[in-house]
Amino acid sequence: FNDTYWNGSRELYRSVEDFKPLVQGETLSFEPGERFGYSNTGMLLLGVVIQSATGQDYFDYIRENIYLPAGMENTDCYEMDYPVENLAIGYVPAPDSPWKWENNLYKHVIKGGPAGGGFSTVEDLFRFARALQSGKLVSKASLEKMWTPHTARYGYGFSVESGPAGKVVGHSGGFPGLNGNLDIFLDKGYTVAVLSNYDNGASPLARRVYELIGSLPVNQTGNTQD
Template sequence: MRSLFSKLLIVAGLVSAFASMAAGQAESAAVRRAKEIAGILSSGDRDAARRYVQENFAEGMLKRPMEQHLGFFSRVHDQTRGLKLVKVQDEKPAEATYIVQSELTGLYEALWVSVKENAPHKVTGIGLRPPSDAPALKAPANEAEFASRLDAAVKKLAAADAFSGTVLIAKNGDAVYKGAFGEANKDFSVPNRIDTKFNLGSMNKMFTGVAIAQLVEKGKLSYDDPLSKFIPDFPNAEAAKKITIKHLLTHTSGLGGYFSPRFWDKSRANLRTVDDMMALVREDEKDVSFEPGSRWQYSNTGMLVLGKVIEVASGQSYFDYVRENIYKPAGMVNSDTFELDRINKNLAVGYQKRFTDEGIAWSNNIFSHVMRGGPQGGGYSTVEDLLRFDKALRSGKLVSAETFRLLTTPKPEVNSPRYGYGFFAVVDGGPTGHSGGFEGISSDLRMHLASGWTVIVMSNYGGSSGPVWRLAEDLITAMEKK
């Protein structure tokens, strides 16, 4: 094990190297801090990170738990394995954004740092996000080269234990690339396969949105119907008269989430039906956060309530309705909301990295997850089934073309500029679809409607799908522009 002294030398050397790049040039305090932080992030040294936080973070930042700060430094290092300084994107006296490049993936990131205006310019904010104007990748010559380069990149991530899961990239419904990496079960060293079922997280919200749209097409309900029409005994009777189906679909209802202390204190083994889950709503949603339609706030509760609306309007259980009207016509033979204490074949176990001073420890998500998913999330599917879902939507097999457009476009009239009806909205030619994330869950379906591309990534590592779909889309963008 390296000594503390050698670790300090490494960190000091990295910080010095970063600083020397701009030698002789005047730089703001924020840029200087960004370089220092990039050096700490590159080192992966938690002791150095702890000292840096204690000595250089402002009082407001120090009110947060130290473990939160160390978690940020550890996660970024684990996902990047080091950062190359590229260029200053934006510089102000007390704020700077530095474009950096991941050593592991080659992806560019924007490292944002804010500082106090007065010396010693302590750090008041820090973040890492995809940049708005990253340098373009070299364009693949064709789809075969695209697949080869993506495969090499994902294999590198998997070899670093930064990704475990499946990937499927399609053009006009035909697979251009498929790959399976890592393990579905670490206890028994079971490898992931292309047909391994992964937890969808919030991606189930798409199925809930489609189910509502189908019932609208059948005349069973309207987007403008009040919630009180379907759930007259909703805990907040007055709010239920104002909240419409449209508000619930767009996360503008004012309802929040049910992940409260009461939820975590309950036995989640008893949450198996929509009515079981609605008991959480009845306990927690006696008030709304704002006037329905006045602003946007992501709401798991709103989507759960829509599950009950579907049951009332259709006369079926939510689970039966989705199986018969979405999974079956789309040919999604490996998708369902499984009860996790039953025998379920080929399900990936979710894993989360825990960063400690002793190193990385893995934990599974069995006891942090619900026993069964529902309208708001937590079901299971495969990358091939999600491609079938994508094709069924584009071909009009599930809803009409006009309804599909309605599902995937912004709803500014209710202050939802980036979210449609259960789908992320198409904005500035970008993709539609949904993501899902939780401990041990990281999945994405990204449908590029104009170009015909579909990007699907499913992972049983928390927070690990992003670099994969970003790599795929950066390569696609470069190839489409050449």
């Protein structure tokens, strides 16, 4: 989401292919594997790779191979030209007053994609975490690679942390008016999903829950005690 995107028409960006001109001519910030820096561009290009490797539209492939097998019935990237039933609207502080809020529809992407802009529920995110761990979505070997830190506490698309809460993998993100966090506590057996429809609403709560789970004891079988 560079200046070309923000200064242009959002209606131009509906498919993964539509975003490709935004990154043409961009150079590497550093050599791959040298260090970690989260990149929306990188996620976008992974969507392009999925289309190229499968021969399918990105959105169709994700629905068939992730949402459907995981049972995620309320998750998708919706076109925002018209109202979508039961869709939460994000809110941002109004520029003229810190006590007023306005909706983020004038900022939101017209359709989400690999780099963000999709919609889900905490229940669906829980189903996603369960499906990952059960082997429904990827092999055990692939999951191990995804959840192994390759550079500075980051695997493949997942943060990887170790501490009082044990090994925790997850992902967080935000956009003006939206904030979300998913943590999977591998050693303690918890999954925590927090979503918010206003700026930075999910992160403080997710961090507090993280601290609380870190204070819980673990028995010899690796399960949390009552």
